[in-house]
Amino acid sequence: MITIEEQFEKHPVCPFCSTQIDKLFTSEIRSFLGRRYIYYCSKCLKVLGLSHRKGFWMG
Numbered sequence: 618m619i620t621i622e623e624q625f626e627k628h629p630v631c632p633f634c635s636t637q638i639d640k641l642f643t644s645e646i647r648s649f650l651g652r653r654y655i656y657y658c659s660k661c662l663k664v665l666g667l668s669h670r671k672g673f674w675m676g
């Protein structure tokens with residue numbers, strides 16, 4: 618069984634630049650499919666994920 622625990626002391630690490638992510642950038646994309654939000658690393662600017670909704674990771 619896997620348990621999920623919220624924690625705030627450690628930051629996730631960017632898979633591209635290997636720095637700890639304490640901030641993500643997000644931009645809104647408008648396409649014919651509707652709005653999308655793109656999330657990217659604030660250090661190397663590589664894209665980490667897309668979401669349909671703002672503030673909802675990989676939604």
Ligand SMILES: [Zn+2]
Pocket residue numbers: 631632633634635636658659660661662663
């Ligand atoms: Zn990065």
